[in-house]
Amino acid sequence: MLYAKDIMTRNVHSVTPTTTVDELARMFVETGVNAMPVVDDQGTLLGVVTQTDLVEQDRPLHIPTVISIFDWVLYLESEKDFRKEVERITARSVGEIYNADAPTCTPETTVPEVAALMTEKKAHLIPVVQENKLVGVVARLDVIRSMGN
Numbered sequence: 001m002l003y004a005k006d007i008m009t010r011n012v013h014s015v016t017p018t019t020t021v022d023e024l025a026r027m028f029v030e031t032g033v034n035a036m037p038v039v040d041d042q043g044t045l046l047g048v049v050t051q052t053d054l055v056e057q058d059r060p061l062h063i064p065t066v067i068s069i070f071d072w073v074l075y076l077e078s079e080k081d082f083r084k085e086v087e088r089i090t091a092r093s094v095g096e097i098y099n100a101d102a103p104t105c106t107p108e109t110t111v112p113e114v115a116a117l118m119t120e121k122k123a124h125l126i127p128v129v130q131e132n133k134l135v136g137v138v139a140r141l142d143v144i145r146s147m148g149n
Helices: 021-031 051-058 079-089 111-121 140-146
Strands: 035-039 045-050 066-069 072-075 125-130 133-139
Touching: 021 035, 021 051, 035 125, 035 133, 045 051, 045 125, 111 125, 111 140, 133 140
Parallel strands: none
Antiparallel strands: 035 045, 066 072, 125 133
16 A cells, blocks of 8 residues: 555645745746645645645636615625625735635545545645645646556
């Protein structure tokens, strides 16, 4: 039985919440990866940022539909969602766009369990953590490579 520790990448490209979105874009191009763990100064995993998180900044802003009745303005969509969308599009750092709820595994997680996490959570990258510290990552390609062994 193979485990995450057997197939994980140990030399991980990671960013911090203070990394700028411009620097993140450059790092994605230079490294060729499509997702990176976000860690603090002590190496504690905070979440994951993906190329999709970055690309979402270039999409057009959806203005919520409103109805005006007399002196009232009624939003047909959530004001909270609109506010989050504006914050995301205008973000200048990784800390404003990363996913803090990213799935993780331990070095002892089996490869089939990692594959299940990837498909259930639609994740391209699963950070491997031990005592809250990032020790590696398992990408989809790592799982595919393990199928031949």
